[in-house]
Amino acid sequence: MCVTPVKSLLLMIFIAAAGTVPSGAATISIMIIETGAVDETAKSTADIWESGIMDAFFDEGHIVCNTPTIKLPSLDDEELPKEARRNFEDADINGVDYFVIAQLNYSQTESSVITGPDTVSLRLYRINPYGMLHKTSYPVNPDLPVPEKFSGAKNAAQMLSTYIRGGL
Numbered sequence: 001m002c003v004t005p006v007k008s009l010l011l012m013i014f015i016a017a018a019g020t021v022p023s024g025a026a027t028i029s030i031m032i033i034e035t036g037a038v039d040e041t042a043k044s045t046a047d048i049w050e051s052g053i054m055d056a057f058f059d060e061g062h063i064v065c066n067t068p069t070i071k072l073p074s075l076d077d078e079e080l081p082k083e084a085r086r087n088f089e090d091a092d093i094n095g096v097d098y099f100v101i102a103q104l105n106y107s108q109t110e111s112s113v114i115t116g117p118d119t120v121s122l123r124l125y126r127i128n129p130y131g132m133l134h135k136t137s138y139p140v141n142p143d144l145p146v147p148e149k150f151s152g153a154k155n156a157a158q159m160l161s162t163y164i165r166g167g168l
Helices: 005-020 040-058 082-093 146-167
Strands: 027-036 063-065 071-073 098-106 119-126 131-139
Touching: 005 071, 005 119, 027 040, 027 082, 040 146, 082 098, 098 146, 119 146, 131 146
Parallel strands: 027 063, 027 071, 027 098
Antiparallel strands: 098 119, 119 131
């Protein structure tokens, strides 16, 4: 077999390109659902959690996208909440591998000033074949400074990432 300079160059380009794409990269869609006594401070908290979760997955080499945040008075404990189904189906159509729902639960406080959620529930789904891989809930101190809230969100996503690495 004769390897011409053109074939050799194309082979080198292919090898270089293949080496730049993480072999374990997954596509992950993130959805934030806020429930309870949500007020205007919730927007910044939802952004902090969304950014922290996305950063953690991105840092591990995954391709990450998000859906619009939704606010609900409450959320049923269904396996896949009906409010998330359309976004889940859109993710499936677009070839996404995993779907994460972060539910930020706000409780009314005595002072009626809400500084953030008091619990955050995370659900990780594999899209195809469908399955919930993990579900967990964390108590959150709503009075933490922003960098600590961001760090908490990132740590929670890193824990979820262990289920993604095992599921690829």
